[in-house]
Structure formats: structure tokens, C-alpha cells
Amino acid sequence: MRTRHFLTLGLVGIVGLAAIGLVAGSALVAADAPAKAASPAAGQSGEKLVPLDIKLPKPMFQGTPKNIKPSATLEKYTEKPRPPFSAPEGTKNLSAGKKVTSSDMAPIVGELNLITDGDKEGSDGSFVELGPGTQWVEVDLGAPADIYAILVWHFHAEGRVYHDVVVQVSDDPDFIQKVKTIFNNDFDNSAGLGLGKQLEYIDDYRGKLIDAKDAKGVPARGRYVRLYSKGNTSNDMNHYVEVEVFGKPAK
Numbered sequence: 001m002r003t004r005h006f007l008t009l010g011l012v013g014i015v016g017l018a019a020i021g022l023v024a025g026s027a028l029v030a031a032d033a034p035a036k037a038a039s040p041a042a043g044q045s046g047e048k049l050v051p052l053d054i055k056l057p058k059p060m061f062q063g064t065p066k067n068i069k070p071s072a073t074l075e076k077y078t079e080k081p082r083p084p085f086s087a088p089e090g091t092k093n094l095s096a097g098k099k100v101t102s103s104d105m106a107p108i109v110g111e112l113n114l115i116t117d118g119d120k121e122g123s124d125g126s127f128v129e130l131g132p133g134t135q136w137v138e139v140d141l142g143a144p145a146d147i148y149a150i151l152v153w154h155f156h157a158e159g160r161v162y163h164d165v166v167v168q169v170s171d172d173p174d175f176i177q178k179v180k181t182i183f184n185n186d187f188d189n190s191a192g193l194g195l196g197k198q199l200e201y202i203d204d205y206r207g208k209l210i211d212a213k214d215a216k217g218v219p220a221r222g223r224y225v226r227l228y229s230k231g232n233t234s235n236d237m238n239h240y241v242e243v244e245v246f247g248k249p250a251k
Helices: 002-032 111-118
Strands: 049-051 086-088 100-102 126-128 135-153 165-172 179-185 208-211 220-229 236-241 242-249
Touching: 086 135, 100 111, 100 165, 111 135, 126 135, 135 165, 135 179, 135 236, 179 208, 179 220, 220 242, 236 242
Parallel strands: none
Antiparallel strands: 049 086, 100 135, 126 236, 135 208, 135 220, 135 242, 165 179, 165 220
């Protein structure tokens, strides 16, 4: 009986150890199993987000321009690549070839259609020069659109800072009603469009990418995009090489 009792205990022990081994083995298998692939990022309305395909012109200068002094209102310049900007799949440049009007309809240099012609190079013949003081250019997208980002190249043959840069969106071509400001670095309100909270920046070949979404990720909606400036650190004139408006037709 004693022998049978020991045999029974031995069998129980072996079975118990085998069970523990199976549980441990299962845990190891689970730990080693590959993680489930992350789902694509989703936008405010659940759309799949993809990086914008932005084509950049060649650089015209290198390093921080020595004639521009650091200040509390100036964004620190860096040559690091800009992080990708993601927007819903199907977002494209809606401003290509679109009509442009301006507060200065007789530019000193160039024609207004250069602003949406796709040429972003900084050489002569690629930019428009407007008169001094506060001036604006306005792009008519042709129909209301959901706007996710705006890219603007003022002038990048040399490093400059353009003053009182304000970007607005509206369905009113006169920008009187339902105007949404998506960028404003006029820190002293000298342009009279409100006190700006964004920093001034040094223009270069990358252009200035402006996020047009609000804090909740909702894109700005409108047919017209208006951009203001008031001279720069090299002279009192206003310049534009190209403006790109990335969005989708409003539903």
C-alpha cells in the first residue's frame, strides 16, 4: 500500500509539473508572438492619413543669414528636414493654376499668375514683387474646400524675414464676412488684422508650411485664401514665389 501511495504521489507530481510546463510554454509563445500591426493613422473624420507629397526647389543659400539677428519674436532657424505633414488620402494642391488677385494689381516685377504656376525656384523670373507697405495676394480656389495646409514661398534667393505675415480663409472674396485667420505673426498689430501669436521666420527653399486645421483637427473651409505681408528685412517690398493650398473639395 505504501508503494502504491508513493507511486500515486509521483504520478500526481509528474502531471502537475507537465501542466506547469505547458502553461509556461504557452506564455512564452504568447510573449514571442509578433505584435499586431498598427492601423494607419486616422484623421478627424476617420479618414486614412498620408504624408503630403511636397516638391521642393533647390536651396539658394546655406546657414543662418548673418544679417538677421535673433529676437524673441523670431523662430530659431534650423536646416534640419521638416517632419512630414499628414493629411487625409486624396488631399492635393488645389491652387495650381488658379486665379490670383492682389492689393497691387500692377506688380513692380512679374505677373500675379506666377504665384500659382508651379515654379518655386528662387531665381529671377520666378517671383512677383509688390509695392511697399501692407499688401495682400488672394487665391480663388474656384469652389469651397476643406484646407489642411498652406505652403508659401515669399523669396528664397537669400535669407529674409517677411513682416506681418497673415493668412486667412473665407467664402467672401472681399474678406468681410466669416473670415478665419489660420496664421498671424504680426506681433504688434501694425497691419490692423489682430495681434499675432505666431513667430516670424526666415524664408528658405522649403517655404513656410502652415497648418490650417484647428485644435480639434478640423480643416479650415473656404473658397478664397488671402496672404498679407509688410516688407522684409532687406527692403520694404513684398514678394511671392509660389503659394500651394492643400485640401479637398468641400462636401
